Amino acid sequence: MVRERRRQFGAYLARLRKRSGVSQRRLADMLCALSGVQSVTRNEVSRWERGARVPEAWLPFIAQALSAPLPDLARAAAYARGEEHGRLAGPTATLAELLPPGDALESLRARTGRRIGRDAVSVLAARVHGLRLADDVLAGGDLIAPAFRELSAAVHLHREATYTEETERALLVQVGELAQIAGWIASDAGRHEEAERAYTLGISAARQAGNGPLVANLAGSLAYQHANTGREREGVELARAAVTEAGSAAPAKTRALFLDRVAWAHTRVGEAQEAMRALGEAHDALTDADGAEEPAWAYWVSREELEVMDARVLTELRRPLRAVPLLSGVLGRYDATHARELALYRSWLAVALADANEPEQAAEEARQVIEVSGDLASERTAERSRTVLRRLQGFQDVPEVRALFDDHGHLLVA
Structure with a gap:
């Protein structure tokens, strides 16, 4: 049944490609250019169209390359995997079920695992960013299963592969980024305990990688969830701790994001003065951009998004x-x-x-x-x-x- 569904998805993808007038090789080149990762070949596109594989994390880039609706592609891919209407037909696995027992990030180098390098990390980075882009247009209930599958695979890769210290740091950054988007997706689906586990896992990975802004993004995401789920004071404390963790040298967009979360947390406990002060600091941070390279996960932070938070805070404060x-x-x-x-x-x-x-x-x-x-x-x-x-x-x-x-x-x- 699943094999037949995959063949149907492959035929659908082939029709989209031919309608756009591009060859398999040209599509592969376009996906490499859009993702910034040179890992898709004509043979890989051919495997997708034969139904041998479903290109899960590449869907946002395929949609962009072929001018196709991403929600339609995502639903077709979910159906090909044996899911119904973008959701698992049966109960979705929880993060606790997906992750191995003990310390999920313990590096088991004593095992004989395949050796990986930066190319493998680059492929993972593309999949993580693809999941972020999918979250822009799909809801948490549609994405929670694939997000947790990706997180589980990344954690197992860290546990079982061998690599240099430099590659391990890069891999841990991707585990942290994947945990953040998986936590965000789980929270959107109303699965708050699983979201908290994902955020906590990501904080551990980011700390081991020595990436302060990523630690702050994960902590700030958890603070945002606390502020919206009855743990408002914890949200304030965690949001402020995230700003401290990031430090004054963090890129401008990230500082603006973290300060926005501080503003929202103070709003949720009725502290109007502190909330408005944090909003002002967020705008100042974005204005004072110093040209430092921004992480990929901050792509959506903009003046427009800050205005949305301004309006949300003002609404909550009855202004x-x-x-x-x-x-x-x-x-x-x-x-x-x-x-x-x-x-x-x-x-x-x-x-x-x-x-x-x-x-x-x-x-x-x-x-x-x-x-x-x-x-x-x-x-x-x-x-x-x-x-x-x-x-x-x-x-x-x-x-x-x-x-x-x-x-x-x-x-x-x-």
């Missing part, structure tokens, strides 16, 4: 007159393929509009949030849908709000 213009401006120019982020940002706009006593507009935004969220395997968007409905409960005498509750009020029923 809607400042939040609404910011969110409206960002939403007007945001990438339409990033459905989850659009739904999340609209949810804060809906709340800000309700706070500004504009329930009709708030109901319109809320309806879009809920309708988009229904198609996403994301606990974040599901919870934000419930949050928006709860905020609008006091406006049910307004026809637009009443109609919204007639259609979607059941989402608040336990």
Whole structure:
């Protein structure tokens, strides 16, 4: 059954390639150029099209090369692996089940494993970045299984292969980066305990590699989860510790990101002054960019994303007159393929509009949030849908709000 599904995926990929008018060799060259890793050959593309392999981590680059919708490719690949609708047909394995017992990062050099070099690490780096790009357009429930498979494979590679000290440091960095995106994906899927395990594993890997900004990214990601899941004070302490860990020499985008997380953590405990100060420091950090090389995982940090956090903080602090213009401006120019982020940002706009006593507009935004969220395997968007409905409960005498509750009020029923 799976073999036949793989052949079907291969035929689908071949049709996309031929429709784009490129040869297998040309597609391989394009994927190498887009990923920055020279590891795809014409023979590898041929194996994909014959159904011998499914090119999981290469899907974002294939979508870009062939101008194909990534969600469609991802669903087809999931089906080829024996999954249904992008999710495992049976229960997904937890991280605890995937990782070996004991210290997951213990280097077992006494074993006779294959020797790897920087080329193998470069291939892993491309797969990690491919997973990040997939997370831009797919939700956590769609990605958690492949993310954990990748993390498990990377940990086993570290445990069982042999390598130089330089290669080990590079490998540990990739394990840390993979743990961060896997944790983020698990958190989006509502699997918070598994996310915390992944983040903790990644912190261990990044520390061993001596990569302070990566340690801070993992700690800041965990702090963000704490701030949103009832552990707000822990979130503040961890977010601040992450900034200290990164140090003042960290690249500008990373410092801005870490300070944004500090701002959000303070917001969640109602510390407005500290939150606003951290937001200002985040903007200063991005403005004071000194040309230092930014890590690949910071690719998405931008002035626009900082404005989104500004608006979120202002919304939580009940300052809607400042939040609404910011969110409206960002939403007007945001990438339409990033459905989850659009739904999340609209949810804060809906709340800000309700706070500004504009329930009709708030109901319109809320309806879009809920309708988009229904198609996403994301606990974040599901919870934000419930949050928006709860905020609008006091406006049910307004026809637009009443109609919204007639259609979607059941989402608040336990």
